[in-house]
Amino acid sequence: MREMTEYELYQLMELPNEVANLLLDYKERRDITIPLSIRNKILNPKTWDEGISDLEKLLVNDNDGIGVLWELLYIVRAYSYYEYINRFIPLDIFIATMKFCTRFLHEHYETFNTYKFIWAWWFPRQIALKEFRIGSLEYEFIEGEEKEIAIHIPSDANLNPNAIITSLREFIEFQQDYFPEWKNTPLTCNTWMLMPEIANLINKESNLVFFQNLFTVDDIRYDETWYMDWIYPGYKGNKESLPEDTSLQRNLKQHLLLGEKFGIAKGHISSIKDIL
DSSP: OOOOOHHHHHHHHTOOHHHHHHHHHHHHHOOOOOOHHHHHHHTSGGGHHHHHHHHHHHOTTOTTSHHHHHHHHHHIIIIIHHHHHHTTOOHHHHHHHHTHHHHHHHHHHHHHSSOOOOOTTTTHHHHTTSEEEETTEEEEEEESSSEEEEEEOOTTOOOOHHHHHHHHHHHHHHHHHHOGGGTTOOEEEEEGGGOGGGGGTSOTTSHHHHHHHTOEEEEEETTOOTHHHHHSTTOOSOGGGOOOSSHHHHHHHHHHHTTOOOOEEEEEOSOHHHHO
């Protein structure tokens, strides 16, 4: 089987030319060898964090994350790509899944006007074939105290009801074909989009309302604030100066200024059969 080249991978992922050039430049300057032990940690869900931490410690001057990205994409070429082939998982799913990197590189540029890869801590999920992009949504196979399949909503997701239902249907087929041992595993979602307060902050006809109604909420955590990074990306100021570029931003800002709470909720899809 022919090895996938760096250029081919970067083309498939549609990486920005500037980033591709930085990666190739890093390769030319590369003067380290990553121990197999670190790569094994990155492929094991129990040691993801440790593996990424070990890798970052080796790349002490990697301020823009390009070195870490090159090393992780090397594992994608040497391991992940062949696992997809060996399991007969379609190439378009491989591409959509790995473009996780491309999306966040573009988003960082849009917010800070520079390319920087800061999501190395999450990337092992895709590298180890634990998370897949199927249509609008991403699905992560999690083996915790109880097995669950966590639904993640990419920032570029089409939340139109038809797109969401299509994604769910295609994922169920994908799971049945490639991961039959996960049959009947609960589909969950952990997001600010399931917060009950959302109903008062958006138009009742919003696609978010449809998405919310797919789930039964099991847990609400008002002490978590990472929703701010998604609704107000890149903003670190006080509540009074939060941007108001969208209706959600405006309404949530007023909600918070009134001293009301917001946070993160986790829910599950009660019956996938009823939806599909």
